[in-house]
Amino acid sequence: MKSLRKNFLALLVVCMLVSITAACSNNGDNGGKNEGIEPTNSPSTNKGETDPKEERPLYTIKYMGGSDKIKRSDETEIGQIIKEKFNIVFEFIPYAGNWEEKVNLMLAGGDYPEILRIEYNPSLQKYIQAGAALALDEYLPDSPNFSKRYAEQIPLWRSISADKKLYNWQTGQSDFKNNVRGLDIGTRIDVLEKQGYPNLVSEDEWINYLKQAMKDFPKTASGQKTIGMAVPFGEPWGMAGIAGIMYEKGGRYTGVAGNGAVIFDHANNQFVDYLKNEYVVESLKFFNKLYREGILDKEAFTDKYDQYIEKLNSGRALSGWYALWGLSGVNQALIKAGQPEQQYIVLPVRSNTQVERNEKRLIMELDLVPFNNTIITKNAKDPKRIMELLDWASTDEGQTLIQSGIKDKHYTVDAQGIRVPTELFTTESLNADSKVGIGLFSFLGLDARTGEDGQAFNVGSNPDYVDKLSQTAETMNAFEKLGWKTSVDYWEKTAVGAKSGIVPSIKMDPNSPLIQTEQKMVEFRVKNSAKLMMAKDDAEFSKIWDDVIKEYDKLNPDDVINEYNKLYQEASAELNK
Structure with missing residues (x-):
């Protein structure tokens, strides 16, 4: 399912485990110098000649999104490096609300920025048909790094347009190695301890566990009545997506088709009806049982994500469903509040039928990410300069900087060539006020697949350091008591990767009856x-x-x-x- 409307970028953040804040930073002790970063594919100049880039005027581009704490990209270390290389600065404009509605309103009024993120293909098609999206084909000969990195994707991206030209790029390609974790159920570790760390998988096991949990923990330390399970069904992606999401926990389907009318059946290589899918029915029955037992939060049907997170931050919810990409922040909030014993970990759930069938669970490997499109619009003042930046961001150097920060500061490279995160990287990954800029520039392309050197570009995805960066001593102790070696041990043993192929690109023409x-x-x-x-x-x-x-x-x-x-x-x- 992962095409949850405003959340796939956050879901990628979970998959990479440490980009949990919109921006990271340091104390500025290197004066903004780009130590350890040397361009690998930038045009060279002869001695005595001036690099034409140095003579270019400052190019400020408004971008709707990013961080509400960062107003300009050059406030961050990574943004300063981009400014030094290209003299481009992004002005970030926060937005809260239904993004697709905003995108369509901007199109109707012709008032859209130079670069624009568009979540779903139907809206993208509208921009293309209206002539608002700029075709990128003429820039490709001068964009070898972009063309190479997305060689498999570009023909598929072209397929969205009637004229088969390239109008967009997508961010967040992933593979099984760097996207192992399932988003199932988060539970408080003190509840697990109270019940002797039971092995929870089936829906019946979870219902019995949560019934007992509500008896063991009827109230919070502040006297509030606890909630068995919190769910943000009030979000647009709530009922449409995560209510029936049990289907992705079997061995036949993934959420690659999104939250529309269909689910993709990998076993039979075809689309099937979402509502009539047997596992969707089982998902709804599971919530019905939770509701009848008084476990499901009564406010779940109206709660938005912020309200849901608030119930986790306070420890009031004994468990949370699916929307668990922010758990690192939740756990830090509980530690600061003096309640480290109430931190959450993610455990698996499967329907009773799925447990009986015992099929290998499928984890999406995203070749296409149709809920993370970005375009250069016809309002762009200098699309050539934007494409130059995009091409650099497509290099290994650019991807590593955007996702991991500065060499010898946020990561080092050992004798075997493995990138190792520094303590500063770990500290800044948990710092909501950080201004390094890690994760802030993902709209320029964020490739979460394994690189040619066998590593993810995000140093936090290094398997040897994932838990150090995403877990705490208390949560790792809980996993150890469960018999897990790592926080993803269960999924590594019981799941396999399922490539998305062209499936995410299959959408009906917005003018189709x-x-x-x-x-x-x-x-x-x-x-x-x-x-x-x-x-x-x-x-x-x-x-x-x-x-x-x-x-x-x-x-x-x-x-x-x-x-x-x-x-x-x-x-x-x-x-x-």
């Missing part, structure tokens, strides 16, 4: 999921389900499913040419 049908299918699922979760017993759940399917079939959902499979087959055939 079936688009409205698909939207109705999603709206219908969202509306009725809560009703199913609140059924008073199994019999009522079954009756509601039967009624729901009768109404749902009136939408002719098979027309949409068939169209998706037709588009997939056509795109596959075209790619094979």
Whole structure:
């Protein structure tokens, strides 16, 4: 599922484990000098000649997003390096709200910045059709590093446009080695200790565990009544995405198709109906059991992410569902509050059927990331300079700087060529006010795959240091008591990678008459999921389900499913040419 609307970048941050803040920093003791960083692919100049870049005027580009603590990119160390190399500075404009609605409003008014992140392909197609997105093809001959890094992706990115030109790039490509962790259930470690560190996997095991937890911990230290499980269903991606997400915890499906009307079946290489998927039904039944047992937070249906995180930060929630990419920050807040025993760790969950089948779980390896598109718009004053920066960001040097900081300051390189994080890197990764800039420039391209040297560009993804950077002494003690060697031990042993291929690019044309049908299918699922979760017993759940399917079939959902499979087959055939 991971196409949760505002959260895939945060989900990548979890996968890389240390980029948990929008920006990192230091005390500025090197005066902004670029020590240890030498350009590997920048144009060279002859002695006595002036680099044309040095004569260029300062180019300030507004970018909506980034950090609400950083106003200009040159406030950060990495931003200073970018300024020194290209004389480009980004002015960050924070935005809170529905991003896709904002993107479409900007298009309608023609008021959009020079560089723009667009989450989903339908909105991207609108910008392309309106002539608002700039074709990048003429710049590719001068962008060898960009062309090489995204050689597999570029033909697929082209497929989104009718004229097959390149208009966008995507950030967040990943592989199994650097994206092992599952986002399942987070639980307080003191609750685990109280029950003797049980081996939790099946839905029944979790329900029994949480029932006992509410008896053992009825109130917080401040006297508040505890919550069995908190969930941010109030987010747009809540009911649409994480309510049915049990489907990705089996061995047949991943969330590669997003939160729309379909799920991709890797076992049979085809799209299937989201609502009718057996594991989605089991997911809804699981929440119904949690609801009937009084475990599910009564406010879960309206809680947004911030409210959900607040319940974790206070330790009030004994567990949290799926939206666990911010746990490092939550745990730090609990430590500062003097409650280290209430920190959270992530443990697996599977439906009873999935446990019986015991299939290898599939973890998405993202070749395409259609919920993280970026474009250069027609409002760009100097797209050539932007592409020069983008090309540099595509080098190993650029990726390492953007994701790991400065050599010999934030990481060192040992005799075997392995990048090793420094204590400063660890400290700054946990510093919400840091101004190094790690993670801040991901819109220029963030490749979370393993590089040619066998390492991730994010030094925090080094398997030997992941837990040091993302866990605490208390959480690692809990994993040890569970018999785990690392925080991802379970998934490493029970999961395999599943490449996304072209699946994320398969979207219907926004002008297709079936688009409205698909939207109705999603709206219908969202509306009725809560009703199913609140059924008073199994019999009522079954009756509601039967009624729901009768109404749902009136939408002719098979027309949409068939169209998706037709588009997939056509795109596959075209790619094979």
